[in-house]
Amino acid sequence: MxxxxxxxxxxxxxxxxxxxxxxxxxxxxxxxxxxxxxxxxxxxxxxxxxxxxxxxxxxxxxxxxxxxxxxxxxxxxxxxxxxxxxxxxxxxxxxxxxxxxxxxxxxxxxxxIVVFSPEDLKIVKEEPEKRRKFIDRELCQIKPLYFNRLARYKKILLQRNTMLKEQKPKLSLLEIWDQELCEYGSRIIIERAEFIKKLDRISSEIHRNITNGKEKLHVQYEANVPFMKSMDEQQALFLEKIKGALEKDLSRRTTSVGPHRDDLKITINGIDIRKYGSQGQQRTAALSLKLAEIMLIREETExxxxxxxxxxxxxxxxxxxxxxxxxxxxxxxxxxxxxxxxxxxxxxxxxxxxxxxxxxxxxxxxxxxxxxxxxxx
Known part of the structure; x- marks a missing residue:
């Protein structure tokens, strides 16, 4: 097109x-x-x-x-x-x-459409929010349902955080937000896990070609709530984690559990290049991820x-x-x-x-x- x-x-x-x-x-x-x-x-x-x-x-x-x-x-x-x-x-x-x-x-x-700017070259070394945006931007293009779920999750998260900031939060209302947060958040986690598995496969091959086989790139999902294979298991674990963090959330007045805290772990030859990679390695990894994004669209949409x-x-x-x-x-x-x-x-x-x-x-x-x-x- x-x-x-x-x-x-x-x-x-x-x-x-x-x-x-x-x-x-x-x-x-x-x-x-x-x-x-x-x-x-x-x-x-x-x-x-x-x-x-x-x-x-x-x-x-x-x-x-x-x-x-x-x-x-x-x-x-x-x-x-x-x-x-x-x-x-x-x-x-x-x-x-x-x-x-x-x-x-x-x-x-x-x-x-895929956009590649100098800011994207920093995606590897900058804060996790940039890597989450990279994942979400791609998934929203190829999966409109993901777009709707993400929007709904963000709205619920905002409402929950607003309530946590109140002087005396109503725990009964928090429980209602928790149920919805777990439902939409669990779907996001499962979609992200599947996407990152594909991203890892394609970007690793691209990176190997760029470096003439000298380096092995690996992209791994660092889910704040560990990924589970079934929706029921995912929701149950999410709910368990968010209930366990209630005291901390009330103290800090923000939600500490959920996919809004996710990250990507990016390694070359087993070394975490977010922290220890050279600028050249980080840029090559970013290039590999962007090219993988293009190939994923072709694979998913033809x-x-x-x-x-x-x-x-x-x-x-x-x-x-x-x-x-x-x-x-x-x-x-x-x-x-x-x-x-x-x-x-x-x-x-x-x-x-x-x-x-x-x-x-x-x-x-x-x-x-x-x-x-x-x-x-």
């Missing part, structure tokens, strides 16, 4: 834009703070209905304007997809193929995803740049950068190049050799 066009109105620093893309490579070049990332942020909205940069939709409205509008069209194997979104300070409306949707989960499983490389090539050495580019010849790429070497540009498949200056975009025109020769006759 691939994005064909994007239309923007009052989105970030774009007052008005209508752009057509190449199904293979789209280079988006320009100095910093000109709007390169803003453009691919708009493209990303068609996938999950939200930004990969901010949780607040209103931040994407151009300064001084009342709303923004985005329209993205894509082509898949058997159908065309059109996603439209309009956001004001008071409301958010999303249409899929001309039909207004009630829930964002209805948007999922239509446009599959569709190629779209990859947004946001100023990340300059962060990789030449060997890893080449591996990344050679691995992605069959999917649509959006590459933002201040500049790309001629060597890198020559290694890319065919495509289009756009130059961004202060929210204005100009497409690079290819020289037509035949017309030049004809004009010289």
């Amino acid at each position: 691939y994005i064909t066009t994007v239309e923007l109105q009052d989105f970030r620093n774009y007052e008005s834009l209508n752009l057509s893309f190449h199904p293979k490579v789209n280079l988006i070049l320009g100095n910093n703070a000109q709007g390169k990332t803003n453009l691919i942020e708009a493209v990303y909205l068609s996938s999950l209905g939200k930004s990969f940069r901010t949780a607040n939709d209103v931040e994407m409205i151009q300064f001084g304007k009342k709303f923004f509008r985005v329209k993205i069209q894509a082509e898949k194997k058997n159908e065309d997809v059109c996603v439209e979104m309009a956001v004001s300070k008071e409301s958010k409306a999303v249409k899929l193929n001309g039909r207004k949707i009630r829930k964002i989960s209805e948007l999922l499983e239509n446009v599959y 569709e190629n995803c779209i990859l947004l490389l946001d100023d990340v090539l300059s962060e990789l050495d030449e060997e890893r740049q080449n591996y990344l580019i050679n691995s992605l010849s069959d999917i649509q790429l959006f590459i933002t950068s201040a500049e790309l070497s001629e060597k890198v540009r020559a290694s890319l498949p065919e495509g289009k190049t756009f130059y961004v200056t202060e929210g204005k975009i100009e497409e690079e025109k290819k020289c037509n050799t035949e017309s030049v020769i004809e004009s010289l006759k």
